[in-house]
Amino acid sequence: MKQRILIADDDEKVLTLLSSSLKKAGYDTSQALNGAGALEAIRNEKPDLILADVAMPEMDGFELCRQIRNDPETANIPFIFLTAKGELQDRVTGLGLGADDYISKPFHISEVTARIKSILQRMAYMRPPAPAQEPETDLKGNLEQLNLAEVLQTLQMTQKTGGLKITNGNKVGKIYFDRGAIVQATLDKYKSEEAMYRILAWEEGLFEFDSSDRAETRAIATPINKLLMEGFDQRAEYLRYKEAMPAFDMVLKISDIEKADEAKPAAQKVLVLINGQRTIQDVINVSPINYLATTKLLYTFLKKGMVEIVEMFSDQKGPRDYGQLAQELYE
Known part of the structure; x- marks a missing residue:
């Protein structure tokens, strides 16, 4: 038919x-x-x-x-x-x-x-599955085939209750629903909106919804469409910075200790994570502040010469002109 x-x-x-x-x-x-x-x-x-x-x-x-x-x-x-x-x-x-x-x-x-x-x-x-004795996975797939926004809106529209697990490499995030509303999100040490926004920044991964997985606490009251708007705005800006910066698998080290010591408290929270062993992505992953704010700070540190890459790839032709990149980023 x-x-x-x-x-x-x-x-x-x-x-x-x-x-x-x-x-x-x-x-x-x-x-x-x-x-x-x-x-x-x-x-x-x-x-x-x-x-x-x-x-x-x-x-x-x-x-x-x-x-x-x-x-x-x-x-x-x-x-x-x-x-x-x-x-x-x-x-x-x-x-x-x-x-x-x-x-x-x-x-x-x-x-x-x-x-x-x-x-x-x-x-x-999303049609309801046949009744079963044990809870079944309601929805699963690859984010390259069905993007996360579509998955979340589908769960909202069908008034689902349960947990959506999203796996990206060795990182596992969860977004919890109660009758179609997002009530909690977790990712490592992060919870609530910050965990949600970090998960929305992922460009690939696997997802699986389990109706038997419930949130221990309700920490999010923001409507899903507002969460998505804010989350994808942050993601778009994050990707622009990422494109303008060195590869995120490069290791950072402090290059100007005097400038680093004079940095503001918020910047210090990120600078203290740069130890000559962590990559740019590592620093973002463990930062205690918002991931986009962390990325902006790292961009600024590189631009001002406060930090530098431990080892440049062989095909990198000299240092990047961060002043020019900053101008291009806002054109």
């Missing part, structure tokens, strides 16, 4: 294009020219996914999404905003209402179909 997509847009040309393209991709479609008509069709048809514009007459896409999420019979239907509005606040509003994705116009139809396919596959993975 074909999956049905409900398309809501006040532009008839967009409706025709999307409907024709999605039918070629193997889906059934239904259409609505405004939010009110879409809401009625959704309640009658229970489509497998909703694709809706934001700016529509009678009822806009935000209100449509709100009503869909507030109705238990339609609350779990995947919802994608399709709109000409690309501002960050619009995205935050849409995701905060429970939307699963946000595609800005102009769009390429291959992008739309790819995102629809990804979300519907994710929903298929």
Whole structure:
């Protein structure tokens, strides 16, 4: 049986294009020219996914999404905003209402179909398993195939309770859920938001959700969409610094003891970790302060000549110009 997509847009040309393209991709479609008509069709048809514009007459896409999420019979239907509005606040509003994705116009139809396919596959993975005597793993995979944001939003949308274990090399982080809300995160000595943000910085790894694994304490009250926004903002800035710095597997040592001794208390917390044996990544991993703040401090130490690399790779052509890098980083 074909999956049905409900398309809501006040532009008839967009409706025709999307409907024709999605039918070629193997889906059934239904259409609505405004939010009110879409809401009625959704309640009658229970489509497998909703694709809706934001700016529509009678009822806009935000209100449509709100009503869909507030109705238990339609609350779990995947919802994608399709709109000409690309501002960050619009995205935050849409995701905060429970939307699963946000595609800005102009769009390429291959992008739309790819995102629809990804979300519907994710929903298929999350269908309740058959009853079992022992707790079973509900969801597992590779972050290269399903990114962490999608995994977390899936667990939120399906109101899961349990622990998500994420493994990256020899590091193991856990994010705990209670009825779809994130209530705790742990990574080595780190807990709560800092553990969450450090885990979100990982570019690869394996994940596994276990509904029998529960948090001992509730330490996070921040909504998941706000956590993701902050976490991925930090991750993006961290990756920019990482690209501008030497390889993170290089060992650091103090090169100017006098400057190091005069550093501020926050900087001292990082400088004390630099012992001529730890790599840049080691220092970030054990730092008592936020990982992004630690990375920024290390960048500054290198720029000011307070620390240096113990041994440069043979293909490195002289020292980096950190003044130039600093300028490039903010261009």
